[in-house]
Amino acid sequence: MNVLDFAHAFFSDTAHWHGYDGIPTRFAEHVRYSLEALLIAAAIGLPVGLLTGHYGRGGNTLALLATAGRALPSFGLLVLMFIWIGFGLLPVMIPLVVLAVPPILVTTYEAIRSVDPSPVDAARGMGMPETRVLLQVEVPVALPLILSGLRTAAIQIVSTATIAAYVSLGGLGRYIIDGLYQKDYEKVVGGATLVAGLALVTLAIFWAAARLTVSPGVRRGT
Amino acid sequence: MIRIDSVTKRYPDGTVAVDRLSLDIPDRAITVLVGPSGCGKTTTLRMINRMVEPSEGGILLDGKDIRQQPVNTLRRSMGYVIQNAGLFQHRTILDNIATVPRLLGRPKQQARARAAELMERVGLDTALAKRYPYQLSGGQQQRVGVARALAADPPVLLMDEPFSAVDPVVRKGLQDELLRIQSELGKTIVFVTHDIDEAIKLGTMVAVLRTGGRLAQFAPPAELLSAPADPFVEDFLGADRGIRRLSFFPTTELELQTAPVVAVDAGAEQLASRAGAPYLLVTDLDGRPLGWSEPDRLTAGAVDTDRLLPYGRPFVPGTDSLRTALDGAVLSPTGWAVAVDGEGRAVGVVSQQVIGEAIRTAHSRVAEQAAEHAAGQAEVKAG
Numbered sequence A: 001m002n003v004l005d006f007a008h009a010f011f012s013d014t015a016h017w018h019g020y021d022g023i024p025t026r027f028a029e030h031v032r033y034s035l036e037a038l039l040i041a042a043a044i045g046l047p048v049g050l051l052t053g054h055y056g057r058g059g060n061t062l063a064l065l066a067t068a069g070r071a072l073p074s075f076g077l078l079v080l081m082f083i084w085i086g087f088g089l090l091p092v093m094i095p096l097v098v099l100a101v102p103p104i105l106v107t108t109y110e111a112i113r114s115v116d117p118s119p120v121d122a123a124r125g126m127g128m129p130e131t132r133v134l135l136q137v138e139v140p141v142a143l144p145l146i147l148s149g150l151r152t153a154a155i156q157i158v159s160t161a162t163i164a165a166y167v168s169l170g171g172l173g174r175y176i177i178d179g180l181y182q183k184d185y186e187k188v189v190g191g192a193t194l195v196a197g198l199a200l201v202t203l204a205i206f207w208a209a210a211r212l213t214v215s216p217g218v219r220r221g222t
Numbered sequence B: 001m002i003r004i005d006s007v008t009k010r011y012p013d014g015t016v017a018v019d020r021l022s023l024d025i026p027d028r029a030i031t032v033l034v035g036p037s038g039c040g041k042t043t044t045l046r047m048i049n050r051m052v053e054p055s056e057g058g059i060l061l062d063g064k065d066i067r068q069q070p071v072n073t074l075r076r077s078m079g080y081v082i083q084n085a086g087l088f089q090h091r092t093i094l095d096n097i098a099t100v101p102r103l104l105g106r107p108k109q110q111a112r113a114r115a116a117e118l119m120e121r122v123g124l125d126t127a128l129a130k131r132y133p134y135q136l137s138g139g140q141q142q143r144v145g146v147a148r149a150l151a152a153d154p155p156v157l158l159m160d161e162p163f164s165a166v167d168p169v170v171r172k173g174l175q176d177e178l179l180r181i182q183s184e185l186g187k188t189i190v191f192v193t194h195d196i197d198e199a200i201k202l203g204t205m206v207a208v209l210r211t212g213g214r215l216a217q218f219a220p221p222a223e224l225l226s227a228p229a230d231p232f233v234e235d236f237l238g239a240d241r242g243i244r245r246l247s248f249f250p251t252t253e254l255e256l257q258t259a260p261v262v263a264v265d266a267g268a269e270q271l272a273s274r275a276g277a278p279y280l281l282v283t284d285l286d287g288r289p290l291g292w293s294e295p296d297r298l299t300a301g302a303v304d305t306d307r308l309l310p311y312g313r314p315f316v317p318g319t320d321s322l323r324t325a326l327d328g329a330v331l332s333p334t335g336w337a338v339a340v341d342g343e344g345r346a347v348g349v350v351s352q353q354v355i356g357e358a359i360r361t362a363h364s365r366v367a368e369q370a371a372e373h374a375a376g377q378a379e380v381k382a383g
């Protein structure tokens, strides 16, 4: 039996498509954890990245925090949070957010910093208020990079959200963890395939979002 | 009027960019700030719209300190054009131009209509309206920059080396366009450049700054050329100052000779009557110049136009300056310049000697005027 056979066996078993342990339920749970983590991380990373980028201050502190954040092992953090807080969504969200904030924050900061200074100078010289300079001049031009930071964060969250299963929560990680425990390799492969599929869907969504929101003048017909 | 009153700018690192500068910038005229790199031109310009705050001294706009109104209100009343245009790459050309009217709260449709009007004013095809900046040439982008600065019809226009990043041909076009727009709109323009020729061409008044941000001379361009204040200004003006000065002398009073002009179908009798002239200018049947010839080389009724000598570049009396006339005479192998009317028909010829006389007359007239002016000033002081 190879991986493809495992996957085929998993997906063709109709029992896997129903009930509280069915694919639709687990998939929806996984998407929910991922979305929540991404929203929280963006709510922290975007404003801080935008403001530090705009005022050009705090770049070094950011880089330090980001490196520290990246160095923390998500699984270790999960265990720590579990011991500290116990069961629930919170011990899962914290490692996911810690994982996702650095790419969002650092990329947003860099994206704003790398905007051509002359339109910004022109905007100020025309009497544009600072908030508009940031939101209407810098962000539209920095948007492709900002989105790429969010995309990196989203992909990392999707693949790491499997750890939720360790603290008895749902999500696609259930198949992997339960499968390993039960030596049910169909389940392991099926779960892993679904996670990979969700990562691909995430990529597609970000690609579409960029098509919709980035001005053709910034995309330059590419 | 914009009055720069004893302004000094010291940057936090100690650099003195502008040193006790005082300038009265006249209304509805182009005032050029010129000088070597780093002499404080940009700093001076940016103090006018408060992009830079002076360390000492103040700036008055129509008698009022510019710090009396909110900074963004001040800036919206002053168009601002920078070197690489600084267009917003995510906005279409039309929306770029509509920026300030939108900031002022005009409805979108009205702002866009105004933007389209300005595209025409600055010589841009309105077919470009829906394009993005990257789809335009450097010269077109610069025009958009000027249109954007003019969109809210501000009384003041601040321009920092707006034409220095384009090639000489495009630059000349943009300069001519600016002069045309200025003759229609009559803005108070402060124009920064490091190119003295551009300063002389565009300026009603020219302020020459020296390194360290001190004013070397503030005068109309003709005066700058005829009476540079010191060796620094003289050196900055460059080598052919005498020739360039001729641009300010008119050709209205040049005495033209019509006798040496003959049409290509001239008969033997006519040719004989003109034989005294060293050269004859042959024109086509419409009167347009074809070239020079020695009289005895011409055959009546059958001029061989291939054997004519070139006639250089003709000038239009009254419109062109003595510089153009002299240039025409120097270019022509016969030493004579050809005068033409607006349609390009020869109206006469003039020799280098006569142009030389005209230059001397013009010089002495300027000297007289200067003396009278000085006497007048002395009287005012005495009285």
Ligand SMILES: Nc1ncnc2c1ncn2[C@@H]1O[C@H](COP(=O)(O)OP(=O)(O)OP(=O)(O)O)[C@@H](O)[C@H]1O
Pocket: B011, B012, B013, B015, B016, B017, B036, B037, B038, B039, B040, B041, B042, B043, B044, B194
């Ligand atoms: N923000 C700043 N901090 C410190 N020094 C500055 C700053 N901006 C300009 N300077 C210095 O002030 C002096 C004048 O600069 P400014 O930009 O006004 O010159 P400029 O005449 O416009 O020169 P250029 O023709 O090269 O544009 C220079 O010595 C420059 O290095």
Ligand SMILES: [Mg+2]
Pocket: B041, B042, B043
């Ligand atoms: Mg400058």
